[in-house]
Amino acid sequence: MINLDDPKKFRALAGQAHQVAMNMLRPISRKYDQAEHAYPKELDMLAAMIDGLSESGAAEGAGAAGVRREEDEREAGGVRNGSNLASVMSIAEMCWGDVGLLLSMPRQGLGNSAIASVANEEQAKRFEGVWAGMAITEPGTGSDSANIKTTAVKDGDAYVLNGEKIFVTAGDRCDAVVVWATLDRDLGRAAIKSFVVPKGTPGMRVERLEHKLGIRSSDTATIIFEDCRVPAENLLGSPEIDTKQGFAGAMATFDNTRPLVASMAVGCARASLDLTRDLLEQAGVVVDYDRPAHTQSAAAARLLQMEADWEGARLLMLQAAWMADNRKPNSLEASMAKAKAGRVGSDITLGCVELAGSVGYREGELLEKWARDSKILDIFEGTQQIQQLIVARRVLGLTSAELR
Amino acid sequence: MSLTSSLRPGGRHGLSSKESRDPIGLAVAALNRLAQSDVLDRIGLRKQTEQAVFTVTRGGFATATRASRAFSKRGRSGAPGERVAPAPKSGVFDLTPTEDEQMLVDVVTELADELVRPAAAEADEACAAPEAVLKAALEVGLPSLGVPEALGGISEERSAMAGTLVAEALARGDMGLAIAILAPGSVATAIALWGSEQQQQTYLPAFTGDGPGGEGVPAAALALNEPTVLFDVLRPSTTARRTDDGFVIDGVKGLVPRGAEAELFVVGAELEGNPVLLLVESSTPGLTVEADPAMGVRAASMTTLRLEGATVPADALLGAADGTTYAECVRLSRLAWCALAVGTGQAVLDYVTPYVKEREAFGEPIAHRQSVAFMVANIAIELQAMRLLTYKAASRAAQGKEFAREVALARKLCADKGMQIGLDGVQLLGGHGFVKEHPVERWYRDLRAIGVMEGTVLV
Numbered sequence: 001m002i003n004l005d006d007p008k009k010f011r012a013l014a015g016q017a018h019q020v021a022m023n024m025l026r027p028i029s030r031k032y033d034q035a036e037h038a039y040p041k042e043l044d045m046l047a048a049m050i051d052g053l054s055e056s057g058a059a060e061g062a063g064a065a066g067v068r069r070e071e072d073e074r075e076a077g078g079v080r081n082g083s084n085l086a087s088v089m090s091i092a093e094m095c096w097g098d099v100g101l102l103l104s105m106p107r108q109g110l111g112n113s114a115i116a117s118v119a120n121e122e123q124a125k126r127f128e129g130v131w132a133g134m135a136i137t138e139p140g141t142g143s144d145s146a147n148i149k150t151t152a153v154k155d156g157d158a159y160v161l162n163g164e165k166i167f168v169t170a171g172d173r174c175d176a177v178v179v180w181a182t183l184d185r186d187l188g189r190a191a192i193k194s195f196v197v198p199k200g201t202p203g204m205r206v207e208r209l210e211h212k213l214g215i216r217s218s219d220t221a222t223i224i225f226e227d228c229r230v231p232a233e234n235l236l237g238s239p240e241i242d243t244k245q246g247f248a249g250a251m252a253t254f255d256n257t258r259p260l261v262a263s264m265a266v267g268c269a270r271a272s273l274d275l276t277r278d279l280l281e282q283a284g285v286v287v288d289y290d291r292p293a294h295t296q297s298a299a300a301a302r303l304l305q306m307e308a309d310w311e312g313a314r315l316l317m318l319q320a321a322w323m324a325d326n327r328k329p330n331s332l333e334a335s336m337a338k339a340k341a342g343r344v345g346s347d348i349t350l351g352c353v354e355l356a357g358s359v360g361y362r363e364g365e366l367l368e369k370w371a372r373d374s375k376i377l378d379i380f381e382g383t384q385q386i387q388q389l390i391v392a393r394r395v396l397g398l399t400s401a402e403l404r
Numbered sequence: 405m406s407l408t409s410s411l412r413p414g415g416r417h418g419l420s421s422k423e424s425r426d427p428i429g430l431a432v433a434a435l436n437r438l439a440q441s442d443v444l445d446r447i448g449l450r451k452q453t454e455q456a457v458f459t460v461t462r463g464g465f466a467t468a469t470r471a472s473r474a475f476s477k478r479g480r481s482g483a484p485g486e487r488v489a490p491a492p493k494s495g496v497f498d499l500t501p502t503e504d505e506q507m508l509v510d511v512v513t514e515l516a517d518e519l520v521r522p523a524a525a526e527a528d529e530a531c532a533a534p535e536a537v538l539k540a541a542l543e544v545g546l547p548s549l550g551v552p553e554a555l556g557g558i559s560e561e562r563s564a565m566a567g568t569l570v571a572e573a574l575a576r577g578d579m580g581l582a583i584a585i586l587a588p589g590s591v592a593t594a595i596a597l598w599g600s601e602q603q604q605q606t607y608l609p610a611f612t613g614d615g616p617g618g619e620g621v622p623a624a625a626l627a628l629n630e631p632t633v634l635f636d637v638l639r640p641s642t643t644a645r646r647t648d649d650g651f652v653i654d655g656v657k658g659l660v661p662r663g664a665e666a667e668l669f670v671v672g673a674e675l676e677g678n679p680v681l682l683l684v685e686s687s688t689p690g691l692t693v694e695a696d697p698a699m700g701v702r703a704a705s706m707t708t709l710r711l712e713g714a715t716v717p718a719d720a721l722l723g724a725a726d727g728t729t730y731a732e733c734v735r736l737s738r739l740a741w742c743a744l745a746v747g748t749g750q751a752v753l754d755y756v757t758p759y760v761k762e763r764e765a766f767g768e769p770i771a772h773r774q775s776v777a778f779m780v781a782n783i784a785i786e787l788q789a790m791r792l793l794t795y796k797a798a799s800r801a802a803q804g805k806e807f808a809r810e811v812a813l814a815r816k817l818c819a820d821k822g823m824q825i826g827l828d829g830v831q832l833l834g835g836h837g838f839v840k841e842h843p844v845e846r847w848y849r850d851l852r853a854i855g856v857m858e859g860t861v862l863v
Contacts (some may be wrong), residue, residue, distance in 0.1 A: 001494055001502050002565055003803070004796035008495025079498045289812035290731055292855075295636045308816035311796075312789030319792060322497055336785045385778075392777035395784045396757060402769075403777050 004315060007081035010089050013060055016053075017090040020046065021097025029098045032217035033369055037209050039173065040104055040217055047106035062086035064108040067256035067324065068116035068124070082325035084256075088263035088317050095267030099373045100217035102264065109170050110134040110381070111178035113260065114194060114253045118237045127196060133174040135165035135223055143386050145180065146189035150225065152181035157232050159195060161203070161225040167380070171221025172206050175199055179225070183241060190243040196234040203228030214372030255334045257381050259320040262337040265345030265377040266314045272352035272370045273310060277303060279356050299355055306348045313341040332394040339387035342378030349374040458664045459695065460531035460705045466694040469686040469709070472667035473619050479605030481719045486604060488552045488596070490562045490804030499795070501569060509569050511544055516577025524578035527703035528846055533584035541585040546570065547621050548612040550593025550863070555604055556612035557596065564736065564801035567593070567863025568743040568794060575747025576754075579850040580703030582744055583861055587661040587704070590740070590862045591624035591670050594681065594733060598723030603683060607668060622667035626737065627657035627709050628859025637672070637734050637858040642711065644673040644682055650717040651675070653682060656710050661860055663693045663707030670722060671711065672859065678727035683720045690714035700849030735811045736862040739801060742794040742814045743863065745822035745854040749787045752829035752847050756780060760832055779828050786821035793817050798863065819855025826851035
């Protein structure tokens with residue numbers, strides 16, 4: 001039966017996340033925006049609390065690792081509302097609090113999603129509780145991740161990694177990094193494998209931290225690998241180079257992480273919408289849902305348009321997560337959600353600054369911060385343009401050779 | 405109308421009232437008028453045969469509304485009517501239609517593919533829906549979709565979700581024909597939702613095919629639009645005045661579907677400060693109907709309905725007099741328009757997808773170019789967002805939850821992105837999109853209706 005209201009079983013979880021975001025993240029939001037590379041020590045206690053919630057089962061498997069696709073019991077009627085839905089809902093709430101701080105949450109890195117997506121049972125167990133960052137991008141390679149130059153050469157029972165990775169989210173603070181490297185540059189994307197490299201492995205060093213437009217509380221690192229030996233059992237997935245399977249193995253991660261990034265944009269944008277709606281109401285502008293937009297004030301009409309776009313992004317996000325929960329292929333829907341949420345996130349947070357005027361632009365409110373934070377969400381885990389490319393290829397039935 | 409008054413600029417021929425004519429301009433205009441004298445002659449001719457031939461392709465052509473059948477009064481006046489229960493409230497996020505809904509969608513999709521789409525271009529040209537298409541829709545039982553089983557309909561619970569899926573599937577065939585098909589059922593659904601026992605027993609048998617005399621399902625129309633700039637549907641300028649034994653209605657309703665053949669209207673009017681719905685039979689004295697063809701949805705035979713001292717009995721009031729019924733009607737109608745936008749948007753996507761893969765430029769299919777492919781991607785993304793917003797509003801309506809916010813958001817997105825899809829559909833075909841050989845120009849015209857139209861259809 002068609003029903004697009006929030007799943008009832010996760011409303012309590014989302015409510016908790018909202019309280020945490022309101023009472024833990026918001027009070028320190030501006031502090032760590034200004035103290036860019038300082039470690040938000042408050043998060044350790046929060047992480048411990050979240051671990052406790054996970055163990056008690058109250059978190060419903062939500063979080064970065066909640067994207068693992070497990071066989072599980074189904075709801076009546078065979079439809080499942082599972083950990084993917086729980087994850088996008090709770091992450092959206094946390095990002096309503098602060099995107100940068102969510103990205104700095106111990107043990108909630110995108111590397112954890114990658115491990116959850118492609119690790120075998122033994123690896124999943126071994127890396128449980130590890131805070132993992134994700135290292136894909138290189139100085140010369142961004143969206144064309146098949147073109148990475150970091151190499152992994154088999155040497156006995158280990159792989160030797162060489163190369164430079166940039167834009168590693170939580171790269172300084174995390175316990176380990178999931179690194180993409182190629183086994184053979186001549187074999188293209190099929191030869192790209194991901195490796196879990198624990199911090200402190202000889203030959204790996206954090207070179208520097210970036211200064212950024214937004215999500216400044218999150219550390220973004222450059223990491224250098226020089227003859228870095230990684231145990232062979234840390235290679236995620238199959239070590240074989242299967243040219244037929246191609247990129248699919250490593251790329252499967254993205255089907256799972258893109259709805260999460262969409263949820264970050266949805267959460268951040270709602271922070272802007274909530275506050276702007278309140279500020280406008282205090283200024284005497286109230287949206288009337290029944291009356292045509294063009295018979296209301298321009299500010300009310302703009303708010304209505306932004307809310308409509310926001311709701312669209314949110315439902316696309318829920319759809320992608322619901323499909324993952326029900327083990328339906330969701331590559332198309334994940335990219336749709338990311339594309340819509342990414343652009344809508346920017347439009348809304350920037351639009352809210354404009355509507356609130358100088359109140360929105362000055363640092364006295366957080367609106368200007370959210371307008372800076374949101375931009376990255378239309379870039380990382382696949383830019384707007386990459387999402388459109390994926391959607392276009394799927395809809396048109398074209399290969400990456402035909403539609404480049 | 406005198407020649408000189410018609411030469412005054414402003415309000416005609418797309419001229420703003422700020423325009424003025426100089427002597428040369430006046431002379432040119434007078435010449436133009438003379439040159440068209442044969443047209444005037446034909447208009448004169450038409451006047452004499454107006455009862456015989458009503459054609460909606462020509463605007464400004466007025467006649468009396470048709471004589472309605474005798475809807476004989478049955479049931480207790482003022483007694484509450486039969487109501488279906490809302491759908492069970494669900495706590496599970498789910499995008500799967502029920503088996504019944506899926507079956508209905510399959511049947512309607514076949515109807516849309518086999519009959520509606522092939523008839524669309526001609527119906528658009530003729531401003532009329534072919535009899536065969538309307539008949540086929542009746543055979544599927546569409547007008548009784550929103551009518552409770554107890555009253556001879558097929559509805560076991562609130563049918564807003566099923567109605568939404570049906571409207572979408574029909575509009576995938578053609579929006580104008582979808583409206584022509586759905587208009588009578590919209591009136592039947594309104595009576596089922598808000599009618600008294602007497603209103604239901606008087607009118608609904610005709611819509612469920614159980615009426616006396618085998619006259620068939622009547623055409624009927626939900627008339628809320630008014631020809632006013634910045635029209636706010638919640639503040640109609642059409643008025644209803646209470647008299648000792650009923651109401652007197654005065655006003656003009658625009659873009660009323662199949663108004664010339666309709667036997668029953670649900671008219672929106674202001675009564676004692678609140679907007680209300682009134683049942684008006686077409687035989688009511690004081691009604692005239694005028695052709696009102698528009699940019700799009702032409703197959704719905706749009707008309708203007710004039711009510712001049714139209715007198716209806718006290719039991720013509722449909723639902724509450726405090727404006728709540730009217731507001732719910734407006735929301736359910738907007739929901740139907742959203743569903744129509746989704747269906748037509750899907751038609752555009754289905755059409756441009758193979759086209760851009762076949763059409764070649766610079767030695768390869770244009771789909772291989774990102775500027776083209778990304779337009780298609782954005783159509784797909786925004787269309788799915790429109791669909792999800794529409795379904796969310798529909799499922800809340802069916803479950804008896806508040807849905808004012810959800811339908812407002814759906815309408816906003818469908819109006820904005822639906823029109824963009826219409827524009828891009830034509831653009832992707834280039835010059836070929838601009839000519840009538842392809843349907844994208846029709847969808848472009850139809851999609852402009854979203855966000856403009858009120859009433860007309862509901863789910």
